[in-house]
Amino acid sequence: MTVSEEARKAAVVAMKVPGQIRASECRFLYRLSRRISNVVEIGCLHGRSTAALVQAAKVFKADVTSVDPFYVTPGLKQQSSPEQWRKNLEAVGLKAPNLLAMESHAAAQVYEKEIGFLFIDGNHDYEHVREDILDWAPKIKVEGVMAFHDMFMPHISGVAQAVTEWWLSIFDIQNVTWKLEGMTDFTIAFRRMK
Numbered sequence: 001m002t003v004s005e006e007a008r009k010a011a012v013v014a015m016k017v018p019g020q021i022r023a024s025e026c027r028f029l030y031r032l033s034r035r036i037s038n039v040v041e042i043g044c045l046h047g048r049s050t051a052a053l054v055q056a057a058k059v060f061k062a063d064v065t066s067v068d069p070f071y072v073t074p075g076l077k078q079q080s081s082p083e084q085w086r087k088n089l090e091a092v093g094l095k096a097p098n099l100l101a102m103e104s105h106a107a108a109q110v111y112e113k114e115i116g117f118l119f120i121d122g123n124h125d126y127e128h129v130r131e132d133i134l135d136w137a138p139k140i141k142v143e144g145v146m147a148f149h150d151m152f153m154p155h156i157s158g159v160a161q162a163v164t165e166w167w168l169s170i171f172d173i174q175n176v177t178w179k180l181e182g183m184t185d186f187t188i189a190f191r192r193m194k
């Protein structure tokens with residue numbers, strides 16, 4: 001099976017889990033996280049993105065950690081919980097990965113491994129996304145990738161603001177430390193070069 005076929009198959013499974021990301025984004029996450037290294041996601045909710053990541057991680061037996069305090073999300077009909085998240089994954093034949101049921105800032109203080117793929121989809125306020133970048137980007141290894149959901153989503157300005165500010169602060173054409181890896185729908189990814 002080619003990686004594209006694998007990604008398509010994984011997205012079909014992931015889309016059976018309730019969630020907010022699209023099938024195209026599940027395929028993108030699958031391709032980016034299919035690697036020999038630690039994978040972390042911030043904000044797992046019902047587990048759709050988790051489902052894409054754990055399937056990719058299986059290929060090289062990579063370690064996946066999900067971070068979410070499982071706050072009640074205003075306006076969301078169906079709230080989640082660690083139990084619900086686990087059940088949703090088991091319902092599609094997947095084993096839930098490690099869980100840090102806490103805010104990402106607290107998780108960053110206890111997560112000590114080097115990261116190969118990081119998916120940020122937690123609190124979308126500018127201050128929180130900025131803090132996520134400050135806390136987590138230094139943990140990403142060279143050649144590792146950091147991706148954000150809800151970039152340029154019209155009613156969510158915090159992600160675009162914090163990511164653009166970070167990109168402008170590190171961009172140096174003479175000394176490329178991060179490279180834009182690509183964007184699929186509302187998911188944008190950057191690869192660490194140094």
Ligand SMILES: C[S@@+](CC[C@H](N)C(=O)[O-])C[C@H]1O[C@@H](n2cnc3c(N)ncnc32)[C@H](O)[C@@H]1O
Pocket residue numbers: 018019020021042043044045046047048049050067068069070071073080102103104105121122123128
């Ligand atoms: C948009 S949802 C994630 C959607 C999920 N990735 C999917 O595939 O459907 C955002 C999640 O971030 C969590 N969250 C909110 N504040 C957080 C924080 N400070 N740290 C980590 N997660 C947070 C919420 O509990 C919620 O489950």
